[in-house]
Amino acid sequence: MIDFSSSPPAKPAHGAASLSVILIVRNGERFIAEALASVFLSRLQPAEIIVVDGDSSDRTIAIAETFPGVRVWRQTTRGIANAYNEGIAQASGDYLAFISHDDCWLPGKLDRQVAFLESHPETDAVLCQVEHFLDDGIACPPGFRPELLGVARPAWIMEALLARRQLFARLGGFDPAFAVSEDSDWFARAIDDGVQLVVLPETLVRKRVYGGNATLTGSQTNPLLLKALRSSIQRKRQGVQP
Template identity: 40%
Template sequence: MNPLVSVIIPVHNGAHFLPDSLASVFAQEYRPIEVIVADDGSTDGSAEVAESFPGVRCLRLEKGGVSRARNLAVAASAGEWLAFLDADDRWFPRKLTEQVALGEACPEAGLVLCRVIHRFSVDIPEWFYGPTDGSAVTAYEPSAWLVRRAVFERVGGFDEARSLGEDTQWLSRAWDLGISHLVAEEIGLERHIHGANATGLIQNRRVVFDILRESVERKRARRAIR
């Protein structure tokens, strides 16, 4: 029997994007899945959109940020595997099938990524550094992740004090612990570049620098303990 995959979708005022995102989840070949939308204090009817899809469990939360929304959704889930999807992205139908098969065949791997193509609904932003010709590359954004629950619990949840870069910081913590990852070769994700992506803000706030500094400090602390 296939293991249960919990699909975690945080949303804040993403009612315009959410139907495509959820449709791509229910178009997955893989079963069984449970789908949990964590509505982070939306005022645009995002929760109502989520609840219009049979089989979706919607957590109506007060505004607390994407990290808190994801963490609460994980706490409410039951799957052996956790798959994250941002409300403005969408999956291709074999995304979970390919990732679960790869992860189940390699028990030592705690994280399975996939490949991504990008869809632009605005002019290409200055901060964007990926391919613009439809070429696929390995994705490191949460929408590409399939994480073993045991590994997520070992690493810990997303840092709720962070408003940006929480996903990069989580990966940094995982890799500092020696968590290994694999990449499913089939394209699994279409990432929507629409002008309001949080990634664009990261470039202006030195978030990546701070995450690298934290990683160095964690490593020094571990060496000091030894």
């Protein structure tokens, strides 16, 4: 298990101090350029973008390395939860933000979220509204509710999150027992621990729907969401902190 309470890596000398962006990916050459380009649509630029690569066999790494500030970290473990944990351990920023290779941030996302945290020191993390959209030429995949398309909704997902680094030292990382829905378990632990988390009214993330979204259409999602809920109920009953 990674110890997030240890000292972070030395901060990069370039870019805006104290902001790291983490992108986890495996074989994402189709969309990763668009995702990385959207990171730069804020006035505030990250000090580093850590691309955690899960053994891609396509051009993912080559494309990522064409963007400034990108550092590729080759994942040493397996799974989405472990990929996030490795990325967080590598990050040097005081603020951490997360983006998927197949999604996009809207202009000003980093500006708005960092400004909120800096003006609200009592807040540990901030989320935003998210709009789902269908990829070009793709029919709505089975298992996805079409009424969610094109509508801004508050989203408790990693792509919408910007958090203070110390929050991960406080809560720990993501549970590898969750093949998907690892973020739902983490957010449940955050709520149970009394984390101060605010959802902004602005739509700052567009989430692509195309049939390849494991967390949107995967068969394991609902059982693992129930597992996260049961774990939360058990913590409350036992009075155990995460």
